[in-house]
Amino acid sequence: MYIVREVRSEDLFSVFKIAYETLPEPYNPGLFNIFYEEFPSGFLVAEMHGRVVGFIVGVKTDLYVAKILMLSVSKEYRRCGIGSALINRFIKEMRLQHIRQIDLEVRSNNYAAIDFYKKHDFDVIDFIPGFYKDGQDAYVMRKIL
Numbered sequence: 001m002y003i004v005r006e007v008r009s010e011d012l013f014s015v016f017k018i019a020y021e022t023l024p025e026p027y028n029p030g031l032f033n034i035f036y037e038e039f040p041s042g043f044l045v046a047e048m049h050g051r052v053v054g055f056i057v058g059v060k061t062d063l064y065v066a067k068i069l070m071l072s073v074s075k076e077y078r079r080c081g082i083g084s085a086l087i088n089r090f091i092k093e094m095r096l097q098h099i100r101q102i103d104l105e106v107r108s109n110n111y112a113a114i115d116f117y118k119k120h121d122f123d124v125i126d127f128i129p130g131f132y133k134d135g136q137d138a139y140v141m142r143k144i145l
């Protein structure tokens with residue numbers, strides 16, 4: 001079984017490793033420290049048998065608005081509900097912070113993630129051509145809490 005909890009400083013290397021292995025954007029490792037220090041309640045990990053197997057990073061972008069910047073589960077642990085557990089806990093934390101709207105961007109060809117977010121009642125509200133550095137388009141998705 002896994003648990004979802006707030007990130008700790010000793011998790012940051014594992015989180016960076018998952019991001020490096022599973023996300024197409026190259027992230028600077030220092031970024032994870034900044035998220036950890038600036039908005040720890042938006043940075044959660046899933047731990048299984050003492051090992052970090054997934055994480056979510058979100059930030060507050062306005063008084064009542066948050067944005068999910070990254071969400072990933074290690075490949076071998078997908079489709080077991082871990083992504084859902086992470087996003088549900090994130091939503092719960094955001095409600096406690098009086099957040100009323102959660103936004104995110106997702107690659108327009110990332111069908112797994114789009115289906116995942118739709119299942120969690122996010123709606124596509126916009127399309128941004130060439131949003132990513134490699135020229136890929138993005139959908140903007142939003143959930144009103």
Ligand SMILES: CC(C)(COP(=O)(O)OP(=O)(O)OC[C@H]1O[C@@H](n2cnc3c(N)ncnc32)[C@H](O)[C@@H]1OP(=O)(O)O)[C@@H](O)C(=O)NCCC(=O)NCCS
Pocket residue numbers: 022023069070071072073074077078079080081082083084085106107110111112113115116117119
């Ligand atoms: C998106 C992601 C986080 C989902 O994590 P997960 O732990 O596999 O998700 P869950 O097991 O909680 O899935 C919940 C539901 O989402 C949908 N879903 C998840 N993966 C899917 C896939 N590959 N294809 C279609 N639907 C999918 C399904 O409805 C699923 O329910 P089901 O398994 O009962 O059918 C995971 O695929 C991932 O890490 N992808 C790579 C990183 C990424 O794209 N992140 C999002 C962009 S920032």
